[in-house]
Amino acid sequence: MPTAASAKQDDKCGGRLSFGEIAACSSIADEQQHVFTFNTRQDADTIYPRLKTPDGDSVSASISGPDGVGVCAAHLYATPCRLGAAGKYTVTVSMTYGTGTNSYRLAIESTRTPSECTRLDSSFFSFASPGVPGTVPLGAAADCYRFSQPTGSVLYLRGLGGASMEGQILDANYETVCVLGYTRPCTLTGPAPYRAFVLSMYGDESAYTLRMPRLSQSVGCQVTRPTTFGDPGDGAVAGTLTAEGLTCHKVKAPKAGAVAVRVDPDQDVLWTLYDDAGQQVCSEYPSPRYCRLPVAGNYTMLMENQNTWGDPVNYQLAIPALYANAGCEATTGTSWDLPTLLVHQTSRVQTNCQPIRGNAGDRIITYSAPTVYSQIITWLVDSTGGEACPDWTGEDGCVLPATGTYRVLSYVQEWGEQGTDATYRMQVRRLSSPAGCPTRTTGPYGAVPVPSGVRCRILEVPTPGTYLVNAVSADNEETYAHVFDSQGLSVCGSPQCTFTAPGRYTMVLQGRQTYTVIDNSFEYATVFLGLPPSGCAEVSDDAAQITAHSDVFNGAGQVQCLKLASPAGAKVIELVPGDATGAGRPDVTVVDSTGAYVCDSSYSLRQASCELTGTAPFFAVIRATGGNPTGPYTTAFPRVDGTPACAVLPRTAEGATFDTSADRFATCFSIPADEHAAREVFTVRRTAGTGGAAVSIFDSTGIRYCQVPSSADRTFTCSLPAGPVTVIVEAHAADATFQLTHRAA
Missing domain, CATH: 2.60.120.380 (Jelly Rolls)
Structure with a gap:
């Protein structure tokens, strides 16, 4: 660590100035000029000239060459200055505007013949090295370090420990290779040996630590290797990151291929993977799911602390080999009537593997849900470990590009109160031409559908048109359902769907919510009815003689209907007894003769009035509310526009x-x-x-x-x-x- 060259002379206001020396002058005033000289022994020297003054009147320092011609100036930031021929140079210090008074410190350091330059040995470039500490004195120009590394080596520059610390690395031609002060890789271009100069941006006394471990052919890193699927056991490694910490792991890959990077806690650690030449292969944000290793060999994994509060972080790391099948479960099918899979995770950095077989063009969708609140990550890979569907299309599921074996990879992302065994349920299903789904045809209004299990239904659509499509539990609570065509493409969502062509469609409970699992044991009734309704009794609209219609709901999912007597353009309301509750206050939707929606009981029929727009006749579609599968009801639909004969x-x-x-x-x-x-x-x-x-x-x-x-x-x-x-x-x-x-x- 440089020390001697930083020695300060008392109240020096002119004369000869050596490189590394700090001349401190207690006073300069008005039109005074203080003249310093320094000598350079080599042509084209680059110097760091520093002029440090307290707050107050402005002081300037100009530098002129042996021929008396101005070259550059010394100022607060010690900006590098390229000199000409070797010889004596003059520094003239004066008040900038020829008036006022102040004090100053003046220092100059040479890059070609520095006052002192500390040698960095090979151990300094290990990731295990604590670095070299130093202190730049008040007003000093720069500290110098020299080292030799093979040209083309990649160093990982660390912050110097202070926001105002900066510097440069120069090659043997004294050309700038990299800038110090920021955390980043640096490739040593130009010939060796190299010099690093450390500066305080504002000339303050500043402590720092110089750390530049070598990324290419790194040393000092804990060794890890790709693991199998499932609990990695001893294949996982652990580490601790201090508040501003950085750790590394030497990844020894026996072959090229895709790997995953599993870190816990992943929110507090940022990882980046480099090859043995120090070039970045992948990092957490562009590659959150997997990383493809281009060749077998050594890699360097850097781990950085990202904790919001700057706390130390204890972490675990596992790198499962996605190109292999070791640790995978037995192959499962994709039929919808298969039992739900229960997946166990006993390590925070475990990745689970579930193989499936599929044909080219199959659209596969995976549903998952934790036993205890958390988030489950799933994705589908091919036999090489590459993501089967890397691009978002806006559609659900993943279309298999070729026939073969694929694997659903999954893990618990946020480990909370799961204990030592975090479990989650998973369903892997074929959305195109699905198997295992019960079939339903359109039924008559007033019929009570028979409930059954399995998450999906095949809907046999006889003709194009609009249909009521939804699912209700035994207590008549609706579960949102989505409808897909035979290719697994989205068509519509409950409770009403318009089909442009006849054929077989698939209704799936919460079909687009892949974070849900609905077991086969959940029984529900399927509502599948054509619109407009048929076989409906007609109800009078005479307000003068209000005629009520009474009926009974006999089971979950039953839908009844009435034909309204009012013509297009009329306004009607719905009436129910004031003391009606439960099934006695049904949900009512009015549709026209094409099945188009007109109004409903959530507002117009009960709070205002419903204008019958569209084409007559009009129909009231009547359903019991959620939680009320059975019970009687009474309702009426009087016309309220015109002049009723009341x-x-x-x-x-x-x-x-x-x-x-x-x-x-x-x-x-x-x-x-x-x-x-x-x-x-x-x-x-x-x-x-x-x-x-x-x-x-x-x-x-x-x-x-x-x-x-x-x-x-x-x-x-x-x-x-x-x-x-x-x-x-x-x-x-x-x-x-x-x-x-x-x-x-």
Whole structure:
């Protein structure tokens, strides 16, 4: 480590200046000029001239050659300066603007004939070397190190330990080879021997550590070799990375081919693999799944600490050979009715292998799910270990490029509370021309589908058109399903699909969610019905004589239908008893004669009004809600636009009274245009019996202006439009008598 050349002379403000010497001058003022000289013994020397001043008035230092011609300047950053002929050079220090006062330090170091240059022996270039520590004194120009390595060698330059430390490596021709201060590989071009100069960017006193281990034909690295699939056992290696740490592993590959790199914890470690010539082969981010070794031989794996908080990291590393089959499980099929695989992982850096057989053109999809929360990584490789489908296509699964044996590789990525044996379930299935899927044909409305297991269904589509397609559990909870064609290409998703051609299609529960596994033991009912519906009873739309339709849901997945009497352009609403619950409040969707969606009970039918757009006739498709597979329901679909022939609601203190029952839970009144104000006060009150009543008010175009929830006694104010209005009362399905009145607000 350089020391003697950094010695400082007290208050030196001119005279002869030796290389490596620091001249400290306590004062320079106004138009003073301090003149220093130094000698170079070789032509074309490159120097590092440093002028360090405290904050304050600006000081300058110009350098001129033996002929008196200016060459360059010394300043804070010690920028390299190429001199001319050997001889005496002059440094003139002055106040930049000829006024003010300050102090300064001046130092110059030569690259050709440095004041001192520490030799770096061969052990320094080992990854096991701690490096060489040093300290650049305040105002010093540079520290010098010399070394010899074969031309073409690749060094791995490390940071010098301080944000303001920098430097250069020069070859025997004194040309810059690499820049110091950043972590990066450096190829030694140009002839040996080499010199490294270390500088403090701002001339401050700075401690540093010079570390330049050799990447090409590296030494000092822990040896590891490619392992088999499954638990790598002793084939895994461990290491510790300090806060700014770097470790390496010598990978001895017996043959060329694809390998995986498994590191735990992978979020805290960045790995990069180099060949024996020091050239990068792959790294974690471009190659997260596998790395292809071009030749057999030695490689160097570098591990860097990436912990967010800068904490030390204890890690494990395994490099399974993807080009081999050792450790793979027995070959499995891809039929959908096969049992789910249970995969065990007993090492954090384990990679599991599941072979399958396939034909060219088969589309294979893999589903996986952890037993305990985590993330499972899976991918499909060919016999060489190369990824079978490296490019994203937007479609599901992977199309096999050729007939043969493939392997599904997988592992638990995030090890949490799994204990010593992390398990996960996995299904490898053929999505094109699938085998093992029960077949379903379209059924009639009102039929109860029979539930069964297996994740998929073959749907026999008889004609092009729109169909209801979905799956419900025994308690009528829907599971999202996706539909694929015979080639395994995406067609649509539940609950409604449009098929452009007849044929066999495949419905798969959560078919595009490869992070889910649904066992064969899960039984569900398949809804597969054509749209528009057929065989539906017609229900009246007469608001003056509201006729309810009652029926019963007899099992999960049952879908019923009604034909609506209203024409295109009409506006209808859905009514149900106010005390209806469970299956008594079904999901209703209205479609036109082509099966096109019009509206549903989630909003328009219940909160506003549904305009029947499209082509008549229209149909109400009725399904029980989730969790309610069976039970009775009652519903009605009155038309609310136009001027229904409902009884007039008198504008008197007595108003009107009406009775309700299980069969008659709704009634209608009309208010002529001249019988209401712009704001009207309504009161609905139960005078006998049980239950409550809700009130909605519509204008002649069917727009709902007011809606109040069910109550046994409620007074409310409603702003009404000009023209006649219709009042619909929706009560509980109970015997009761109600009074309804209105007056100007």
